[in-house]
Amino acid sequence: MRLNKPTPLRPLIHYAELSKLVSRLKIPVHWHVKKLRRGDVPGPEGRLLKLRASVTALFKYERIEMDYYPADEARGYAERLISEAVRNGPQCPETMEMADWWLEEKQLVHKLFKVLVPRYQNYPTSYTNFYRAPFWYFSDGFQPQLNEEYPDKEINETIPAFRTVSYPKGLLELKGNPYPPIFPSKVTNPRSIQNVLLSSAKDFYKSKEGGSERLSNAESGRGIEFVPNEPKSDENLIESSK
Amino acid sequence: MPLRQSFHHITRAGRWVFSKPKNEVCSRNFSNSIPVLNSALRRSSLFDAEKEKQRQAVGRIEKIEVDVVSDFGNELLIMNKDLSTPYDCTKHISKFVGQTAVVALVDSNQPWDMHRPLSEACSLQFLKTTDKNPWIPNNVFWRSCSFMLGAVVTEAFRDDISVILHSFPSPNIQSGSFVLDAYIGLESWIPAPEELRQLSKEMIKLSERELPFERLSVTQEVAEEMFSDNPYKINHISKIFGNHNEVVIYRVGNHVDISRGPMMSHTGLIGRCTIASTHYLKEDQLYRFQGVALPKGHKLNHYAYGILEKRAMLLNSHMIPSEASLSYEPTPEYATEAKEVSN
Secondary structure (H helix, E strand, O other): OOOOOOOOOOOOOOHHHHHHHOOOOOOOOOOOOOOOOOOOOOHHHHHHHHHHHHHHHHHHHOEEEEEHHHHHHHHHHHHHHHHHHHHHOOOOHHHHHHHHHHOOOHHHHHHHHHHHHHHHOOOOOOOEEEEEEOOOOHHHOOOOOOOOOOOOOOHHHHOOOOOOOOOOEEEEEEOOOOOOOOOOOOOOOOOOHHHHHHHHHHHHHHHHHHOOOOOOOOOOOOOOOOOOOOHHHHHHHHHHHO | OOOOOOHHHEEEEOOEEEEOOOOOOOOOOOOOOOOOOOHHHHHHHHHHHHHHHHHHOOOOOOEEEEEEOOOOOOEEEEEEOOOOOHHHHHHOOOHHHHHHOOEEEEOOOEEEOOOOOOOOOEEEEEEOOOOOOOHHHHHHHHHHHHHHHHHHHHHHOOOOOOEEEEEOOOOOHHHOOEEEEEEEOOOOOOOOHHHHHHHHHHHHHHHHOOOEOEEEEEOHHHHHHHOOOOHHHHHHHHHHHHHEOOEEEEEEOOEEEEOOOOOOOEHHHEEEEEEEEEEEEOOOOEEEEEEEEEEOOOOOOHHHHHHHHHHHHOOOOOOOHHHHHHHOOOOHHHOOOOOEOOO
């Protein structure tokens, strides 16, 4: 039988005074502590050890994918560590002690003060990004299970996590990392291959509708000369799309 | 839809999802074809021998400095002269660059194949179709699509139907489709939609194998020996050697063809592909295969892609062989960038 645990009481601290001691984090931190799956060491210590591995991995690889709730917890500690490092620098013994404990590999302590602190010196925002990640990927060879109990169902209805235990996944990254962005930029490029194809198709159909004898590029019989750094052909292309 | 069907019976090519085809003409499976010592294999083995010969001719290994220029800063690499390729350079940078780069740019003006050895110290850039100005990689991609279509067409037909590739014109993206001209031993063949879909499917299968485009420049004797069974190519080769003393050939899998190049790094860069139509060119007695494709990672909704497919169904009159030969001598795609004959 499951008993309702009493909710923990908030400690009686004046928050205005607290903010003088530690910097205010720029991410939403949930008050309720999530239960994590048990590791090798039980209790709060084991919990911290698990989170330490995640924080170390985050500082090492700059983008990690893991279970959502541990990642959310680890994010807070990573933010705290970076903000302390930015605020106090390597001379502060408390900050150095904290970095020494949270980063299991010593070269990451150097990375924190020599690479990340200069990077985040003037960041007005948080230092990490956090996304929800999918449970599975088709590219990993995921085969959707067919639902044999309900054979009348469409295939697509049976895809989401049928008979699979899946914990929510999260993707945690340090901002300013060298990897390609997670979401492609929405800036449109008129020279990308789709846009070249579509604008030339538009020209083609327009010339057909008007019945004019203007030859499209296709019919003029002139191939593109393969000369790089020749802006002329590209300029023509953009003009034609207008 | 019967639901016991597993996903192995469903394939996607272009915008169609269809079950396993029951075709009449296009019945051979490209990826699982039985190895017969046909002309393609013979050509491929000749290619192997020539490649090995050129590799032996390098002799003493010398070092060159290659300066790789990228958005994240420059990197100086010490590579082997006449052995190391731009692809080898990417191994020192990141796997991602090696997978996504379409073509390299040497000394910021000369497009260079990813699998072509570097001959002297140079600066190197890697070009992708997602660049700000993707004009070079786009054209390289379009040319490579024509080349891959040649590989698919030679393999896709039944053994008793003779297929002789003629040529493919220089890439013209604005014409709406990439093109391949070939002689097919069929009279008044109008392909069924399933046959075209099968060809599209073979293109996707070829792209899934991620085969590299290998480049070689060879002498007249070797080229003529390779293409001895193809009268069109023999004709082209003799035309080329009027102006040049080398001809550039490429290989994907077992398929060897002449092209000026450069080609893209590997076949896996094709994301979406449709072979839209074939047209019979009466004067040349050739079939013109037309298709449209997008590089991997480029997204386009079905409606817009449908517009491109519809346009690719119409005859692409870009450099039809009989008309082009009047104004162009020889056809530009076959011109090589090798040194001009000095005398």
